[in-house]
Amino acid sequence: MMVRASTEQGVNAVLSREFEIDEANLVPTANLYEDLELDSLDAVDLVAALERQFQMKIDRHKDEETIRQMRTLADVYGFVDTKLGEKTSQSG
């Protein structure tokens, strides 16, 4: 799945700024829990921070399962990109 470069940059900026993760470790294949050493509370914090960064709205019924399934940074990029696409189509 192709993800916009701006999405990757924005997600990486949040991880770097809020979770103090070295940017060198922010590669799409990085596992959130094993490589980036996040825990389940951090994962919730990450989604909340991304919600603010990208001004997107998490849908309680639609997005929870996707969030639960996220394992790699590529999953996060894809999730945010999809949400941004939805936002654009709704506003257009």
Add this chain to the structure above:
Amino acid sequence: MPPLSVPLAELVPHRPPMLWLDHLVEYSPDQGRTIGVVAAKHLFAEASGMLHPSASIELVAQTAAAHEGYQRRLEDKGVGGGFLVGVRDFVFWGAPECGDTIEVVARRRWSVGPVSVVSGQVTGSCGLLAEGELSFYLDDRAVPEAMQPRPQQIGDGTRQRSVGVSCGDIMGGIIIGENRDAGRAELFFERTCPVFCGHFPSFPLLPAVVSVRICMELLARWESDLEVPRVLHAKFGEAIQPPVTITVGSAPQIVEAQQRRRFWLQVDDNKAADIAFEVRQRSTARPGEGDQR
């Protein structure tokens, strides 16, 4: 539909002096609203007659707990267990005043497994006092089973420590060591501290809001020219059981031109909490003014 008015004590495990609201007055699956009169002898009351601003975090937490409790009642379940595990972007616009009637709204936003995200607002007679986002770990089991120690419980609940010369106290926790220059302090909490009587009677735990207040009060002791308009984020990964000695550390940070103070609480070698505050020079300006929210 008749107006709702359910005493909070029927919905949450908190008890005085940690039961801070009176009734749940509105319920929908996504939102709860509570009201309460701020007690004159409130545990968080200050000499000014106002509560310490951090109290608003607990007010939203108790409203979220009451909302969850009412939902469990509708499902014929007992009062459940829940723990505040995170705070994000919680802005203090003011502080509740003793004697005032306050209204608190908590909106359930989304969940990941047992962790739920809630946004909330605290309003007094003079307007909005605080707003922000909290995360909860919800245990589907009923109290008291849900209040049994979690695997990551720290503070063995039996360990005693000889207390030397006190440097003061915060919320009944005796400051037994302090190095202002290094931003370090040690506090000792006895089981008999009033905060544990109501949080919770059968299973005492240090409330997360007390961890926040400890850090804000230490900051006020160490850098009295600074004030805290906002908790940027806080993570409470461990439950702290008394009696316990807590080591507090702090460090300044500047992130994208924003002045921050980062605090962490440790028990032995276990990090119990990590809290980041936005700070600024003490002034009379309303918090968040000039911010792009």
